[in-house]
Amino acid sequence: MSASDLTIRSLSAGYGARKVLRDLSMPPIPGGKITALVGPNGAGKTTLLRAVAGLVPASGDIRFGALDMLTASASERSRAMAFMPQFLPQRMALSVLESVISALRASPPQIERMDAAAFRDVALETLSGLGIVDLALQPFDKLSGGQRQLASLAQALVRKPRLLLLDEPTSALDLRHQLQVMNIVKTAARGGTAVIAVLHDLQAAARWADSIVVMKSGALYTSGAPADAISATMLSDVYGIDGSVETTSSGDIHIHAGRLA
Numbered sequence: 001m002s003a004s005d006l007t008i009r010s011l012s013a014g015y016g017a018r019k020v021l022r023d024l025s026m027p028p029i030p031g032g033k034i035t036a037l038v039g040p041n042g043a044g045k046t047t048l049l050r051a052v053a054g055l056v057p058a059s060g061d062i063r064f065g066a067l068d069m070l071t072a073s074a075s076e077r078s079r080a081m082a083f084m085p086q087f088l089p090q091r092m093a094l095s096v097l098e099s100v101i102s103a104l105r106a107s108p109p110q111i112e113r114m115d116a117a118a119f120r121d122v123a124l125e126t127l128s129g130l131g132i133v134d135l136a137l138q139p140f141d142k143l144s145g146g147q148r149q150l151a152s153l154a155q156a157l158v159r160k161p162r163l164l165l166l167d168e169p170t171s172a173l174d175l176r177h178q179l180q181v182m183n184i185v186k187t188a189a190r191g192g193t194a195v196i197a198v199l200h201d202l203q204a205a206a207r208w209a210d211s212i213v214v215m216k217s218g219a220l221y222t223s224g225a226p227a228d229a230i231s232a233t234m235l236s237d238v239y240g241i242d243g244s245v246e247t248t249s250s251g252d253i254h255i256h257a258g259r260l261a
């Protein structure tokens with residue numbers, strides 16, 4: 001196991017008496033790769049990310065490298081990871097730039113030597129990479145849904161986390177921004193970050209992810225390389241869809257969701 005692998009074993013998590021994940025174990029999620037987390041609505045994908053981020057009560061074992069995520073302090077966790085939630089705050093009095101700077105200020109010790117100008121430069125560079133530097137001075141709560149998603153992603157990326165948890169990061173984005181964001185996420189992964197992204201679009205998951213974890217009813221259904229994890233049987237068992245999956249000679253995967261099974 002490497003220092004940037006996430007391992008999850010015998011994980012149980014939920015909300016009060018409602019247990020969503022029961023004794024869930026999965027193969028290690030490696031640094032340097034994108035792992036897509038897929039499955040139907042209510043399967044427990046967000047709950048899994050929230051358990052890793054320490055946002056729901058959980059038991060079992062979650063380790064990121066040597067760090068025990070279930071007993072780590074909030075500051076130890078935030079030094080290692082960033083979490084972009086599915087539902088973004090409706091009210092935030094800050095501008096986009098201020099919100100990104102404040103995310104950066106909550107970052108690891110290397111920021112101690114940075115002055116205000118350096119914070120601003122790093123934040124602007126991140127906004128520029130996402131193509132939203134023109135939104136820097138806009139109030140966060142006046143943004144469109146997609147702009148808000150991009151600004152929230154900037155808050156996560158600016159911290160250069162070693163573990164990046166993304167809950168439906170492209171659900172509100174136009175095609176161009178989807179490509180831009182997934183390219184940036186891929187660059188972060190290739191730099192060594194372990195990325196877990198909840199994606200509903202299986203075609204996008206097949207295109208961008210190195211491996212896919214399929215969840216059903218709070219449990220692991222299967223996991224593996226896209227060509228192994230996405231199959232007609234999986235579409236039927238997990239989504240109740242009669243479909244087919246074709247892998248071309250160049251290795252591209254085409255998913256045809258035919259009709260309700």
Ligand SMILES: Nc1ncnc2c1ncn2[C@@H]1O[C@H](COP(=O)(O)OP(=O)(O)OP(=O)(O)O)[C@@H](O)[C@H]1O
Nearest residue numbers: 015018020039040041042043044045046047048086
């Ligand atoms: N705050 C909460 N309190 C109680 N139950 C919750 C809460 N949040 C989620 N749940 C329940 O936990 C289960 C799993 O929800 P979760 O959000 O993890 O699923 P998901 O796979 O991310 O779904 P989606 O694809 O619809 O976002 C659902 O049955 C949901 O009703």
